[in-house]
Amino acid sequence: MNQEFLDIPQLSAARGTVRLPGSKSISNRVLLLAALAEGVTEVRDLLASDDTERMLDALKTLGIGVEHLGGESWRITGGAGRFPVREADLFLGNAGTAFRPLTAALALAGGNYVLKGVQRMHERPIGDLVDGLRQLGASIQYLGNEGYPPLRIAASEIQPGPAIQVRGDVSSQFLTGLLMALPLTGQTVAVDVVGELISKPYIEITLATMARFGVHVEREGWQRFTVKAGSRYSSPGIVYVEGDASSASYFLALGAIGRGPVRVEGVGRDSIQGDIRFAEALAKMGAVIETGPNWMSASAPESGLRAVDLDCNHIPDAAMTLATTALFAKGTTTLRNIASWRVKETDRIAAMAKELRKLGATVVEGEDFIAVTPVERLVSPPEGIDTYDDHRMAMCFSLAAFGTPLRINDPRCVAKTFPDYFQRFAAVTVAAPVIAIDGPSASGKGTVAARVAQALGFSYLDSGALYRLTALAAHRAGVDWADEAAVAAIAASLDVVFTGDDILLDGVVVGDSIRTEEISAGASRVAALPAVREALLFRQRVFNTLPGLVGDGRDMGSVVFPQAQLKVFLTASAEARAERRYKQLIGKGFSANLSDLLADLRQRDERDSQRSVAPLRQEADAKLLDTTDLTIDQAVQQVLDWAAEAL
Ligand code: DC
Numbered sequence: 001m002n003q004e005f006l007d008i009p010q011l012s013a014a015r016g017t018v019r020l021p022g023s024k025s026i027s028n029r030v031l032l033l034a035a036l037a038e039g040v041t042e043v044r045d046l047l048a049s050d051d052t053e054r055m056l057d058a059l060k061t062l063g064i065g066v067e068h069l070g071g072e073s074w075r076i077t078g079g080a081g082r083f084p085v086r087e088a089d090l091f092l093g094n095a096g097t098a099f100r101p102l103t104a105a106l107a108l109a110g111g112n113y114v115l116k117g118v119q120r121m122h123e124r125p126i127g128d129l130v131d132g133l134r135q136l137g138a139s140i141q142y143l144g145n146e147g148y149p150p151l152r153i154a155a156s157e158i159q160p161g162p163a164i165q166v167r168g169d170v171s172s173q174f175l176t177g178l179l180m181a182l183p184l185t186g187q188t189v190a191v192d193v194v195g196e197l198i199s200k201p202y203i204e205i206t207l208a209t210m211a212r213f214g215v216h217v218e219r220e221g222w223q224r225f226t227v228k229a230g231s232r233y234s235s236p237g238i239v240y241v242e243g244d245a246s247s248a249s250y251f252l253a254l255g256a257i258g259r260g261p262v263r264v265e266g267v268g269r270d271s272i273q274g275d276i277r278f279a280e281a282l283a284k285m286g287a288v289i290e291t292g293p294n295w296m297s298a299s300a301p302e303s304g305l306r307a308v309d310l311d312c313n314h315i316p317d318a319a320m321t322l323a324t325t326a327l328f329a330k331g332t333t334t335l336r337n338i339a340s341w342r343v344k345e346t347d348r349i350a351a352m353a354k355e356l357r358k359l360g361a362t363v364v365e366g367e368d369f370i371a372v373t374p375v376e377r378l379v380s381p382p383e384g385i386d387t388y389d390d391h392r393m394a395m396c397f398s399l400a401a402f403g404t405p406l407r408i409n410d411p412r413c414v415a416k417t418f419p420d421y422f423q424r425f426a427a428v429t430v431a432a433p434v435i436a437i438d439g440p441s442a443s444g445k446g447t448v449a450a451r452v453a454q455a456l457g458f459s460y461l462d463s464g465a466l467y468r469l470t471a472l473a474a475h476r477a478g479v480d481w482a483d484e485a486a487v488a489a490i491a492a493s494l495d496v497v498f499t500g501d502d503i504l505l506d507g508v509v510v511g512d513s514i515r516t517e518e519i520s521a522g523a524s525r526v527a528a529l530p531a532v533r534e535a536l537l538f539r540q541r542v543f544n545t546l547p548g549l550v551g552d553g554r555d556m557g558s559v560v561f562p563q564a565q566l567k568v569f570l571t572a573s574a575e576a577r578a579e580r581r582y583k584q585l586i587g588k589g590f591s592a593n594l595s596d597l598l599a600d601l602r603q604r605d606e607r608d609s610q611r612s613v614a615p616l617r618q619e620a621d622a623k624l625l626d627t628t629d630l631t632i633d634q635a636v637q638q639v640l641d642w643a644a645e646a647l
Contacts, residue, residue, distance in 0.1 A: 005384055006411040006422060007537075008401040009431040009544035009563075014258030016428035018251045020243030020266035022047035022072065023273060024417045025205055027241050028055045028097040032105060032180060033213040034076035035064040035083075039235030043074045045266075046241050050416045051095035058090045058102060078235060081184050086111040086155070094118045094345060094389070094416070099149065100129055100173040104181035107138035107153050114143070116150040120389065123148065124343055129174040132166040136185065163190040168197035168222075171340060175225070176206040182227040183215050190226040197222045198340055199316050201274015208272040212236050243267040245275035247418050249321040250395045252279060252298040254428060256287035257328045257402050260299030262428055268294040278318035284308045285322075285329055307331030316340050317392060323352050324396040326372040327361055327403060339368035345416070346388035355385050355393070359400055378403030380542050385409060391416035398425055405432075405544045433458075433548040433647050434563070435639070436556035439570035440605050440616060441520075442577040444627050444635065448570060449552035451636045456550070456643065461543040462498075463553030463560065464523065466536050468514035469496055469505055471522030481525045488531035494539075512588070517600065524604045527554070528611040548647070555614035557622050566646040567622035568639055574601055576628045 027047040032055065034041035046052060056074070060066045063084030065077025083106070092099045092115060099117055103126065106113045116122075127147030130140050139156035142148065166174055175193060182189050197203065200222060207217050213233040218226040243266020255262030267276055270293045279296050283289045285308050286301035307329045312319035319335050326333035341348035353365040360375035378400060384407035387394040391414045398421075400406055414421040435452060439445045446462055453460035470491045471481060479486045497504040504510070513519070526532050533555075540560045543549050551560065557567035572580075578598035585592040608616040618624060623642055627635045 004410065006408045007541045008398060008406045008408065009434070009541070010403070010405050010546050011258060011401045011429045011431055012546050013430040014254035014262050014428050015260060015430070017263045017265060018424050018428060020247050020264050021049070021418055022241035023244040023267075024049065024051050024246075025097060025202060025273070026209060027052045028095070028101070029176075029180065029206060029209040030239050030241060031055050031059060031076065032101050033209060033233055034235065034239070035059045035062070035078055036081055036105060036180075036184070037078035037213050037233035037235045038080040039078055040065075041076045041078065041235040042069070042238045043076060044238060044240045045072050045243075046074055047244065047417065048072060049419060050093060051097055054091075054093045054095040055098040055102075058092060058098060061085065061088050061090060078233070081109065081232065083109050083111060087113070089114045090116070092117045092121065094121045096121070096124060096171075096173055100126065100171075100177040101180050103129060103140070103151060103153070104133060104177035105184065107133045107140055108136065108158055108181045108184040110155045110158070111153070112155055113153045114150065115153070120345065121149055125170060126151070126174075128167040128170055129177050132164055132174065132178050132191070135164040136160045136189070158185050160185045160187045160189045162188070163192055165192045165194050167195050168193035169195035170198075171343060172197065172199035172202045175203060179203075179206055179217060179225060179227065180210060183231040183233060186229060188226065188229040190224055192224050193222060198313055199274075201277070201314055204274060205272055212239065242271055242273060244417065245271055245273035245278070246317040246392075247395075247421075248296065249275065249278045249318040250398065250421070250425070251428065252282055252287070252289070252296060253321050253325045253399055254425075255298035256282050256285065256300055256305060257325060257399060258300065258429065260288075261290075261297045263295055263297035265295045268292050268296055270294065275315050275318040278315050278321065281308065281310055281312075281315065281319075281322055282325070284310070285325065285333075305329035307333040309334040309336070311337045313337040320348060320352065320392050320396050321399070323356065323370060323372055324399045327356070327359065327374045327378065327400055329374065332371055332373040334369060334371040336369045338370065345390035346393070348390065348392070351386075351388045351390065351393055352396075355397060358385065359403070380404040380406055382538060384538070387411070387413050389413050391418065395421055398422070401429075405542045407538050407541075431563070432544055432546045433565045434544055434556075434561040435548070435550045435566045435568070435643055436561050436564035436622075437550065437552040437568045437570050437639070438554055438556050438558070438616065438619075438622065439552075440577065440608065441601055442581045443570050443572050444580065444632060445552045445570040447632055448627075448635045448639060449550045451632070452639045452643065453550035455636070455640055456548060458548040458550050459543055459545060461540060461549060461551040463540055463551055463556065465503060465514060466491075466494070466496070466539060467523040467527040467532075468519055469494055469503065469510065470532060470536070471519050471526050472510065472514050473505060474526065475519070475522060481522050484529045484531050487526050487529060488535045491526075491532045491535040520604070521600075524607050528607060528613070530613045533559075533613055554608055554616040557619045558617070559614045566639075566643055567619055568625050568642065569618040569622040570625045570627060570635070572626060572628040574598060574605065577601055
């Protein structure tokens with residue numbers, strides 16, 4: 001996978017089964033409680049991701065026994081309410097599920113610690129948690145801005161009063177952090193929630209996980225939570241982490257948009273995660289949902305998806321998936337009560353609105369809601385979809401590929417919770433097919449490719465034309481064909497429209513002006529410049545739409561569409577090609593000289609096949625079609641026969 005972007009062809013369907021990675025929320029809670037517990041806990045199916053790595057690293061630094069048993073299994077030897085290392089600096093990246101609970105546990109366990117994260121972590125509020133901990137006597141100092149990490153914790157005497165207060169309307173992670181740490185005080189402490197408690201299902205995960213480790217919290221509505229004196233964590237022995245219900249949302253949505261069924265395994269009806277209720281939201285949009293104790297599946301409705309107006313407070317993370325699913329639903333989808341989006345990995349309301357608009361959707365955003373109205377045909381932004389270092393942005397926007405080929409920038413941010421997301425995505429989706437026809441100049445591949453495209457009802461990409469247009473536009477602008485940066489800038493901003501038979505450059509028909517010998521030579525020269533090829537890459541990939549594409553050029557099968565279902569290397573002897581070109585020129589009323597044409601062709605062959613980037617060569621998986629002794633009809637028929645087998 002490319003580090004900077006991932007290009008996805010337009011998708012036609014989704015179908016299959018995905019075994020989900022472990023839940024991030026449960027993984028980090030289980031790790032912390034195993035560390036606080038007495039005894040040895042074997043954690044199975046732990047999520048392997050950036051956020052869990054931050055927690056594992058921190059626990060190791062704090063002297064907790066952390067042992068990798070291979071695969072997704074870990075052995076944690078708990079410290080029975082104490083961390084052996086009493087002084088440490090911890091770096092917690094952008095892992096809120098590590099930062100908040102560790103702050104609480106370290107503040108109440110006693111010791112001197114500094115907790116830091118990446119810049120974005122330092123912009124995410126933590127003041128309400130710190131206020132709650134200070135009421136218990138904890139000593140916590142802000143090292144940067146008041147109310148935000150980084151923090152310094154100093155050993156202090158913990159003297160819990162009977163009740164403390166914590167705000168519940170910014171992030172449920174504050175209450176989670178406090179509750180998980182309270183048994184360390186050894187006293188009875190009640191927590192009163194001030195303001196409406198958001199994301200209640202996450203508190204349910206916290207309570208269920210604490211119960212698994214032997215601590216039962218008394219709950220009065222969603223207002224008061226009490227941990228009794230003498231509550232102590234003890235290891236339950238082996239703990240299996242459930243699959244991630246938020247991660248399930250992308251695959252269920254794929255099934256709901258792309259026929260399906262797509263089945264996820266690892267979470268189902270019996271899950272303790274609130275995000276499984278995403279399936280209900282999808283059902284409201286019309287999707288056909290089935291559930292078992294440990295699995296769920298989604299298929300598209302016959303009549304298409306429809307918009308919903310939904311309070312999403314109970315599914316804050318999975319609700320993001322509804323925002324991009326809305327691109328395929330009839331009407332305006334409104335997601336309400338999602339103010340917490342603004343303090344997540346990025347301001348998710350702003351980010352979501354901006355990127356959805358780039359696709360052509362109409363978006364209205366408010367402080368705590370977003371409304372999405374789809375557009376008939378999605379547009380693919382040439383600069384790609386930005387992901388804001390937010391795993392969920394990257395995963396949500398992959399769904400948009402049902403509407404258009406798409407470039408996703410910085411796709412590796414999915415590592416936060418789902419490192420191999422895009423491999424799993426590729427495994428359950430069906431992309432618009434490509435037939436890649438490569439070969440030397442004048443081999444007849446353009447004619448063959450266009451005829452094959454017509455026979456199959458596919459679109460046709462004459463990629464050579466893009467290099468020719470670049471050469472022509474550079475020539476007109478007085479830019480030297482050797483000036484790589486300037487020519488690449490021209491390639492990136494070409495105003496081109498392919499209209500069946502004609503090509504418009506800056507709104508004007510180019511006709512044969514890109515086919516002259518001079519421009520042919522220029523095209524071959526600019527095509528050797530790496531920056532020019534890079535600038536034209538996504539322009540070519542956006543042709544990868546439904547129902548399919550036939551592309552001809554030099555690197556269709558090797559670089560632009562390496563996933564092509566059929567690759568053909570179409571060639572003919574240099575003499576035969578020179579003669580065809582000669583007849584073509586004479587036929588059009590130009591004067592021509594056969595031996596000059598042959599010499600030119602050989603020179604261009606040499607340059608196209610000897611250049612360092614994307615040289616012309618037959619790919620190992622390409623079929624050879626030598627047309628020296630074939631008619632056009634015969635060549636077309638051969639490609640169609642191969643296509644019938646391959647597609
Ligand atoms: O296929 P054509 O003759 O129209 O191509 C014009 C030039 O562009 C040719 O010299 C090779 C170059 N080209 C390329 O490098 N890669 C492609 N995919 C297509 C063409």
